[in-house]
Amino acid sequence: MSTAVQVRGLRRVFGERAVLDGLDLTIGRGEFVALLGASGSGKTTLLRILGALDSSDGGQVLVPRARTIVFQEPRLVPSKRVLTNVTVALPRGEAERGRRALAEVGLERHARAWPATLSGGEAQRVALARALVREPELLLLDEPFAALDALTRLKMQDLVGELCRVHRPAVLLVTHDVEEAVRLADRVCVLRDGRLVTDEPVTVDRPRDPGDSAFATLRRRLLNDLGVQLAETANLAETGVI
Numbered sequence: 001m002s003t004a005v006q007v008r009g010l011r012r013v014f015g016e017r018a019v020l021d022g023l024d025l026t027i028g029r030g031e032f033v034a035l036l037g038a039s040g041s042g043k044t045t046l047l048r049i050l051g052a053l054d055s056s057d058g059g060q061v062l063v064p065r066a067r068t069i070v071f072q073e074p075r076l077v078p079s080k081r082v083l084t085n086v087t088v089a090l091p092r093g094e095a096e097r098g099r100r101a102l103a104e105v106g107l108e109r110h111a112r113a114w115p116a117t118l119s120g121g122e123a124q125r126v127a128l129a130r131a132l133v134r135e136p137e138l139l140l141l142d143e144p145f146a147a148l149d150a151l152t153r154l155k156m157q158d159l160v161g162e163l164c165r166v167h168r169p170a171v172l173l174v175t176h177d178v179e180e181a182v183r184l185a186d187r188v189c190v191l192r193d194g195r196l197v198t199d200e201p202v203t204v205d206r207p208r209d210p211g212d213s214a215f216a217t218l219r220r221r222l223l224n225d226l227g228v229q230l231a232e233t234a235n236l237a238e239t240g241v242i
Contacts (some may be wrong), residue, residue: 001028004064004138004170005050011058011194012045019045021194022059029137030168032161034181036198036226037191043174044142046191050172051140064137064170068130072143074123076115083111086130094133101133102126104163121152128160132167139169143176157184178222182215183208190225198225 005027012020019042027033037043048054049061051069076085087098102108105125115123124144131139141160145153161184164171175181181188182202190198200222204214 001031003027003062004029004031005172006062007046007050007059009059010046010049010056010061012042012049012054013057018194020049020056023191023195025189025196025199027138027170027172029170032164032171032173032184032186034173034175034185034188035191036175036178036181036188036222038226039176041191042194043191047140047142047172047174050138066134066136067138067140068132068134068136069140069142070124070127070131070144072146074115074127076118076123076126078115080115081111082107082113082115082118082126085115085126086133088130089134098129098133101129104132104166105129105159119152120148121156124148124156125159128163132163132169135167136169139164139171141171141173141175143174145180146176153180160184178219178226179210181222182218183210188218188222190222192225192227198222 003026005025007023007025010020010023011018023046035043045054049056050063051067077088080088083095083098083102086101087094090097099108099111102111105128107122107125110118110122118126145156148156157180173184182204185202187199187201189196202218204212204218208215
């Protein structure tokens with residue numbers, strides 16, 4: 001597998017605190033990597049650096065030129081119809097390409113709709129179509145399902161997983177959700193104290209069932225790496241961690 005992302009010795013300092021402190025990460029082309037970590041651990045900072053939205057204070061970062069980001073909020077332009085939102089970064093005359101992208105996310109009938117008329121899940125699917133229509137070599141996902149209800153979230157996870165298998169970009173998903181990470185990723189990393197303390201392949205057979213013993217074992221191990229005591233797992237559903 002050839003390399004899409006190579007990060008070596010990455011540092012990012014805010015004030016006197018090194019949020020990223022000598023971080024190393026490699027992502028292969030077509031590989032799906034999920035990044036877990038506590039709030040404030042630097043997950044989004046890393047994603048923003050990879051997406052050229054932030055700068056580093058040291059180290060080496062090599063990424064493809066063709067890369068896109070899907071954020072927690074859809075960030076659609078309210079004054080533009082859905083199709084125009086999808087093709088906003090494309091040259092003029094690419095409407096048909098935008099329609100194909102909308103069809104992939106099941107929204108071909110919403111091409112002329114206004115963003116305000118969409119549900120939260122529909123708006124996020126438009127954001128995903130907008131990202132994939134540019135055929136990125138690197139797709140960066142910053143907790144894109146966090147604001148969705150549980151059922152819509154599961155449907156979006158399935159959609160993203162399927163589209164990534166079809167388009168084969170390298171993917172970095174930032175999430176707080178351990179189950180989501182195990183469900184989607186080829187590898188799961190845990191960020192703590194500015195570095196990756198876990199970088200583990202997910203060998204659970206697809207389709208991945210949270211009730212599967214291998215799934216549950218990996219979930220427990222990742223929770224432990226996040227500093228979550230096993231005795232607390234009965235309350236995790238209420239906190240949104242699992």
